[in-house]
Amino acid sequence: MRFGIVVTEGPYTHQASDSAYRFTKAALEKGHEIFRVFFYNDGVNNATRFAVPPQDDRNLQVLWSELAEKHKLDLVVCIAAAPRRGILDADEAKRQGKDGNNIAPGFLISGLGQLIEAGIQSDRLVMFGD
Amino acid sequence: MSTLHTVNKSPFERPSLKTCLDHVVQGDAILLIEDAVVGARKGGAFAEALSHKQASCSIYVLAPDLAARGIKAEDIAEGIALVDYGGFVDLAAGKARVCAWL
Numbered sequence: 001m002r003f004g005i006v007v008t009e010g011p012y013t014h015q016a017s018d019s020a021y022r023f024t025k026a027a028l029e030k031g032h033e034i035f036r037v038f039f040y041n042d043g044v045n046n047a048t049r050f051a052v053p054p055q056d057d058r059n060l061q062v063l064w065s066e067l068a069e070k071h072k073l074d075l076v077v078c079i080a081a082a083p084r085r086g087i088l089d090a091d092e093a094k095r096q097g098k099d100g101n102n103i104a105p106g107f108l109i110s111g112l113g114q115l116i117e118a119g120i121q122s123d124r125l126v127m128f129g130d
Numbered sequence: 131m132s133t134l135h136t137v138n139k140s141p142f143e144r145p146s147l148k149t150c151l152d153h154v155v156q157g158d159a160i161l162l163i164e165d166a167v168v169g170a171r172k173g174g175a176f177a178e179a180l181s182h183k184q185a186s187c188s189i190y191v192l193a194p195d196l197a198a199r200g201i202k203a204e205d206i207a208e209g210i211a212l213v214d215y216g217g218f219v220d221l222a223a224g225k226a227r228v229c230a231w232l
Contacts, residue, residue, distance in 0.1 A: 001223045008232070015164045015195075022194075026215035032223070115215070124222050127230040128138075 003027050005037040006115065008129030010045030011060035012053065017046050020128035021063055028071050036074040036118040037064075039107075043129070044082040047075070049104035061104050068106030072097030075107045076114045132157040138232065141176050146231040151167070151183055151186040159221055167196045170206050177207040184209045192218060216232040223229040 005024055009016035023087070024034055051061045068075050083092055087088050089109045093101040103109065120126050135154055141147035147162070147169050154160060160183070162170050169176040170191045180189055193212040196203070203212055213221065222228050 003222070016138070019163060022215045023218055027219045030216060030219055032219065059175075124228050126136075126222055126228045127232065129230070129232045 002033045002035050002121065002123045004035045004118035004125040005054065006118075006127040006129070007037065007039050007043035007046060008041045008127070010042040011051070013042065014094045014130060016128040016130060017043070017060050017064075018058075020126075021060065021067070023126060023128070024073075025067060028067075030103065034071065034073055035122045036076055036114065038115045038118055039075065039077045039081075040112075040115065041078075041081050041129075042085070044077045044085050044087045047077045047082070047087050047107040048097070048102045048103050050102045065106045077107050077109045078115070079109050079111050082109050131226045132159070134221050134228045135159070135160045136230045137162050137166040137169070137229065138230070140162055140165040141169040146224055147176060148179075151229045152160070154183065154187050156186045159190065159225060160187060161190045161192065161193055161218060162210075163192040165177055165199075167191050167199060167201065170210050171201065172205055172207045174207070181209055190217070190221065207223075 005020055007017055007020045016120045046061055046064055048061060053059050088098055088101045089103040090101045092109060135150050137147045137150050139146050189210045190213050191210055193214050
């Protein structure tokens, strides 16, 4: 079965990103396909590679990047939500005249159309948020 | 066309569990995750409403979130089943859609 995942909360806020990560991992382990994970609203904060949680804590941003690399996941960050929260890829940083970018490996900044497409193409859309 | 309803906030903090209970129909399933698991406690304020709903739909609680809050399986209201993340995936796949009461 093909799942689409939506995350609307940042890491270390409550539990949404942890729940979404563990659901995604469990679905993959069961042989399901993840069509896309869409990060919306504060969920875009999962996509920075500059997060440095304490060493004894999980690093959610790294966990998402590693899962994406292992399973070739499509991690999409909303372009309306990301720049206003300081999440920029190289193109956006250049366009906005910023001196650097912070997008984590495996994440891609794109539009809300990607969420609509995930809703159409997935058998189930599962949402995690606040 | 049955639905899996997920509730993630404590019913003492937000009205989402109550709203969910008002909207479920015959054959649906409810899964309590994150802070919502406290609503499943035996003898708690929501135990009766949940057991009343079991006549028409099945109710589940996410075991890892229960364990994280120090709530034991025997402290859960009767008839509510425990599932792990794999069980969550199975429930989502088994219903026609998933509705998150955020």
